[in-house]
Amino acid sequence: MAGGRTSLGGSPDSSSSSRGGLYANMKCNCGLDVVVRTMKKGPNDTDCNFMKWVDCNNGDDLRFHIFERETKIAELEMHKAMLEDKVKRLQGKKENFADELQEMKAEIT
Secondary structure, eight states, X not given: OGGGEEEEEOOTTOSOOOOSGGGTTOBXXXXXXXXXXXXXXXXXXXXXXXXXXXXXXXXXXHHHHHHHHHHHHHHHHHHHHHHHHHHHHHHHHHHHHHHHHHHHHHHHO
8 A cells, every 4th residue: 555545436337335344434525435445646537536535544454355355356256267167068068959959850851
């Protein structure tokens, strides 16, 4: 965390939110829950342009929340890979059934 500060921003398009922890009740100017992000440099990526610097006195809590999020992302990526593999196997079975159906049609005619 550069400079010991964290950027907060909220947007309807944000894919993450700050549920629980230090910032559970913080809202942006448009009334949405804030999204806590660590910033080194760069522009605010929200539409409502809400941004607030907060002191990271409890860095362990923030690191824990980041760890939880990264763990959840890894779990979801693994689940996605398993589902993609399952789709490939099912597509292979579908092709085999299509081939068998063609053979059966050929036998009938």
